[in-house]
Amino acid sequence: MSTKMCFEIPVLVPSTKGSLVVFGVESTSHTFGVGIIEFQNNNVCVLANVSSQYKPERGGIHPSEASQHHVNVSNEVVKRALSEAGISISDIDVVAVAVGPGLGPCLRVGATLARFISAYWGKPLVPVNHAVAHIEIGKLVGNMRDPLIVYVSGGNTLIAVQKDKRYRVLGETLDIPLGNLLDTFTREIGIAPPYIVGGKHAIDICAEWSSEFTPLPYTVKGSDLSFSGLLTAALRIAREAGGDKTKLGRVCNSLRETAFNMLIEVVERSLMLTGKREILLVGGVASNTVLREKFETIARFYGVRYYGTPPEIAGDNGLMIAYTGLLQYLYGRIVKPEELVVKQRLRLDEEVYPWLL
Amino acid sequence: MASLSNSLIARGAEAEIYVADFLGIKVVVKKRVSKPYRNPIFNKMFIESRTRTEAKVLSELYLAGLPVPSVILVDEEGGVIVMEYVEGSRLSDILGTLPRETIIDISGSIGKYAALMHNMEIYHGDFTLANILFTRSSSIVIIDFGLAGYSTDIEEYAIDLHLMSRSIEALYPEFSEIFTKNMFEKYKEYSKIGGENVIRKVSEIRARGRYVDREVRKAILRERYIG
Numbered sequence A: 001m002s003t004k005m006c007f008e009i010p011v012l013v014p015s016t017k018g019s020l021v022v023f024g025v026e027s028t029s030h031t032f033g034v035g036i037i038e039f040q041n042n043n044v045c046v047l048a049n050v051s052s053q054y055k056p057e058r059g060g061i062h063p064s065e066a067s068q069h070h071v072n073v074s075n076e077v078v079k080r081a082l083s084e085a086g087i088s089i090s091d092i093d094v095v096a097v098a099v100g101p102g103l104g105p106c107l108r109v110g111a112t113l114a115r116f117i118s119a120y121w122g123k124p125l126v127p128v129n130h131a132v133a134h135i136e137i138g139k140l141v142g143n144m145r146d147p148l149i150v151y152v153s154g155g156n157t158l159i160a161v162q163k164d165k166r167y168r169v170l171g172e173t174l175d176i177p178l179g180n181l182l183d184t185f186t187r188e189i190g191i192a193p194p195y196i197v198g199g200k201h202a203i204d205i206c207a208e209w210s211s212e213f214t215p216l217p218y219t220v221k222g223s224d225l226s227f228s229g230l231l232t233a234a235l236r237i238a239r240e241a242g243g244d245k246t247k248l249g250r251v252c253n254s255l256r257e258t259a260f261n262m263l264i265e266v267v268e269r270s271l272m273l274t275g276k277r278e279i280l281l282v283g284g285v286a287s288n289t290v291l292r293e294k295f296e297t298i299a300r301f302y303g304v305r306y307y308g309t310p311p312e313i314a315g316d317n318g319l320m321i322a323y324t325g326l327l328q329y330l331y332g333r334i335v336k337p338e339e340l341v342v343k344q345r346l347r348l349d350e351e352v353y354p355w356l357l
Numbered sequence B: 001m002a003s004l005s006n007s008l009i010a011r012g013a014e015a016e017i018y019v020a021d022f023l024g025i026k027v028v029v030k031k032r033v034s035k036p037y038r039n040p041i042f043n044k045m046f047i048e049s050r051t052r053t054e055a056k057v058l059s060e061l062y063l064a065g066l067p068v069p070s071v072i073l074v075d076e077e078g079g080v081i082v083m084e085y086v087e088g089s090r091l092s093d094i095l096g097t098l099p100r101e102t103i104i105d106i107s108g109s110i111g112k113y114a115a116l117m118h119n120m121e122i123y124h125g126d127f128t129l130a131n132i133l134f135t136r137s138s139s140i141v142i143i144d145f146g147l148a149g150y151s152t153d154i155e156e157y158a159i160d161l162h163l164m165s166r167s168i169e170a171l172y173p174e175f176s177e178i179f180t181k182n183m184f185e186k187y188k189e190y191s192k193i194g195g196e197n198v199i200r201k202v203s204e205i206r207a208r209g210r211y212v213d214r215e216v217r218k219a220i221l222r223e224r225y226i227g
């Protein structure tokens, strides 16, 4: 998304005069990001959304390396965001920061920086739940009020709705998250990291080596999923394939197809259970074009509206933190810098949010 | 089965539901359909295997006296089951409109029937408010056994209770506490396979996506999707 785009806020907020500039910091995991928005007359305009990603050379994310990356790039990212927005730090009205869920050392980089900005320039500080932010930015950009929410990332795979001012989880993974499944599999068979090349996940690149499909273990329990049996079986077959590219491609294609079919099925069951007329797909895995196509098909089949967040906002970013921080601020949910705490295991359904239905 | 003149009354997550007349009895024709977003091999596998499972489990439970529709005909390859028609509404649609005492009664019945079903080593697999019908005579009927199975693993039984209690929490949070508590109590009362252990397992399952033990959680978070 280019900057200077504006959106009407789809949730109820107290009416406010004048304008507000919100500065949001994201650092829960692999991404250090800063987003800046301007709020006026129930509209939000994007002034900047800058981020830098830590990319492990081997294996998955090492929390200490990731947090060092965040420390190293923070000055540059903040400066770039401010210059893109054409403001100086004293023009900010509110500072927002993601306080969890995430990795302790990474969370603390963002929290420390936000506390400093708040204390030094005397700006009000608001804490943001990272999972809630993924959803709120999707609702904003997709203009949705009451969707069935599908949140798929490396750390989360869940289906939720809002009811009585809380997010309510309807279905989730009983073991590993979807993004984690794709990352772990591609790493174990030696084709990642890097996990993403030219906007494509390693699993998609590998899946292009074959168009054949073998059904793999498929585990759906009501609206819950389990991917561990699928991962184990796929790894076993991949090992038998040796270095044969076509055979590996077949496993990649089958793993992706099986996992996505499972996800779509629980989405379908949740749609039937709740009767929602909108589907919102958010989180890092929402960038996957094969998955997006499946969502478009299921939406057409049931005649419901679908919106999937585009890659620029599907992955972790500062913009979603700034926007959710604005909602927090408008409802007076401000904390003193010394009161701001990070919560590694903050849950989606833990808190009441006054702007929810 | 095409000979049954029928009309579409509902569409579930898997099937199209028609009502028809069979020997003077009002029946339901449940036809599992292919999905354009599902792999054709899976479509064929699931339509057959789930139809077979559902028909088998339904007749077993019906003969044991549980409140499920009786099966009349089954065409496994065609994915069709003809069963008794139940006059009623899905609990997911109407629970909130019922008096509190009725809701409490229902929660007890659900706990009781879940226990009786699990005593037979059968789990439901999609045990939510959408798959319980509430009839005119104020009783409940359990439907939709496509994901059911036979198992002695208490995890499967616990998942049933977990699915039910979570569907109430999401749809009718105002009743969720009393509903779940009462359902668990009756479940324990009627369980012959260690209801206590099943209930304990439910909390364990709930904890997985949330407070998963530190090490597992760490490992998971470390692997977050890049991008």
Ligand SMILES: Nc1ncnc2c1ncn2[C@@H]1O[C@H](COP(=O)(O)OP(=O)(O)O)[C@@H](O)[C@H]1O
Residues within 6 Å of the ligand: A272, B010, B011, B012, B013, B014, B015, B016, B017, B028, B030, B069, B083, B084, B085, B086, B087, B088, B090, B130, B131, B143, B144, B145, B146
């Ligand atoms: N025996 C029945 N009598 C009356 N209505 C039924 C019966 N079976 C199913 N239905 C209706 O059809 C809907 C879908 O049926 P279900 O068996 O749950 O299929 P699915 O697997 O597609 O969810 C139910 O929610 C209910 O409204």
Ligand SMILES: [Mg+2]
Residues within 6 Å of the ligand: B012, B013, B130, B131, B144
């Ligand atoms: Mg059903």
